Amino acid sequence: MxxxxxxxxxxxxxxxxxxxxxxxxxxxxxxxxxxxxxxxxxxxxxxxxxxxxxxxxxxxxxxxxxxxxxxxxxxxxxxxxxxGHGFSLPESARFVALAAFGSTSARLLALLEPALAQKAAIVLLTDYPPAGLPSAVEISRLSALPETAHWADYFAIDLPHFSMETVLKSNAQHLNSVNAQVFIETPVPCGGMADCGVCAVRSRKGYQLACKDGPVFDVKQLIA
Ligand code: FES
Missing domain, CATH: 2.40.30.10 (Translation factors)
Structure with missing residues (x-):
């Protein structure tokens, strides 16, 4: 640091x-x-x-x-x-899916440069597509998640904390079959310096701190 x-x-x-x-x-x-x-x-x-x-x-x-x-x-x-811990795009990934459930897909767009560099096909799932994306990025609605999860060999998701359990539970059967990571959008006021606990996220390991253990988690850690 x-x-x-x-x-x-x-x-x-x-x-x-x-x-x-x-x-x-x-x-x-x-x-x-x-x-x-x-x-x-x-x-x-x-x-x-x-x-x-x-x-x-x-x-x-x-x-x-x-x-x-x-x-x-x-x-x-x-x-x-x-x-914190960020996304781990595998060097072997050639079919990269991104899904933005929150107010912005911008955090996921940081993966475009490395994914394009390794010649991966990229699909961005969002109901609010930003302007000016590279033409190599295909855009679909979030409702296309099930078929996209079966197409992808790496899936990065951006998800507000308040909708985490609902979204992951309803898509568990699709996300369990792919290497998927999820960014949990939550306040991180102390960044782990004061153990304030504001950023606590429920996982299979018990409560984890998004500021230190995340904000990116393996989806399988968070699916109950
Ligand atoms: S932000 Fe304070 S413990 Fe995570």
């Missing part, structure tokens, strides 16, 4: 990314991992904000939405990380 300064260099409103951050290479989080970022001049927000990669950028990476509205080009941030 590293601590360093970073700087917002651009703001985007395209839904795929919220901003571009310049930072040292060691701070760039792998897909699914995160940094805790704090604007030392913002006295109204004492807690750090978790930030995730939507893809690498020259000199840093693109931030997934949302970000605090007062972060603007030139905002300097104190960064700590990378933290």
């Amino acid at each position: 590293h601590t360093a300064k970073g700087c917002i260099t651009e703001i985007y409103l395209d839904g795929r990314r919220a901003a571009r951050l310049s930072c040292p290479p060691a701070l760039i989080p792998a897909p699914g991992k995160y940094l805790l970022a704090h604007d030392a001049t913002d006295f109204n927000s004492p807690l750090p904000h978790p930030i995730y990669s939507a893809g690498t950028a020259p000199g840093g990476f693109y931030l997934t939405p949302p970000i605090p509205p007062n972060w603007q080009p030139g905002t300097e941030l104190t960064l700590r990380g990378p933290l």
Whole structure:
């Protein structure tokens, strides 16, 4: 884990990314991992904000939405990380499925670059497709999950904590047959520093902390 300064260099409103951050290479989080970022001049927000990669950028990476509205080009941030466990795209994967059940598919889009580099076919399941995706990415609705799970050899899912049990239970028979990982979207206010327990996720091993044991888990760990 590293601590360093970073700087917002651009703001985007395209839904795929919220901003571009310049930072040292060691701070760039792998897909699914995160940094805790704090604007030392913002006295109204004492807690750090978790930030995730939507893809690498020259000199840093693109931030997934949302970000605090007062972060603007030139905002300097104190960064700590990378933290947590991210996605593990197998080098052998040639049929990659992504499914975004939350408000954004941006965290999953960080997997596009490595998946395209290994010449994988990619399907993104979302009911809110972002604009400007590479033409190599096929888009389907979330209702196509059953057949997509049988097509894929790797499946990455982004899921809000509140819908975790419902979605995984209703798709268990399909997801059990594929190498599937799930990002659990939940607040991580202390990033594991204070064991606050806010990020606790129920798993086969008992309660686990999304900030340290996740936020990406193997689906089979979470299916009851
Ligand atoms: S965020 Fe505090 S224990 Fe996970």
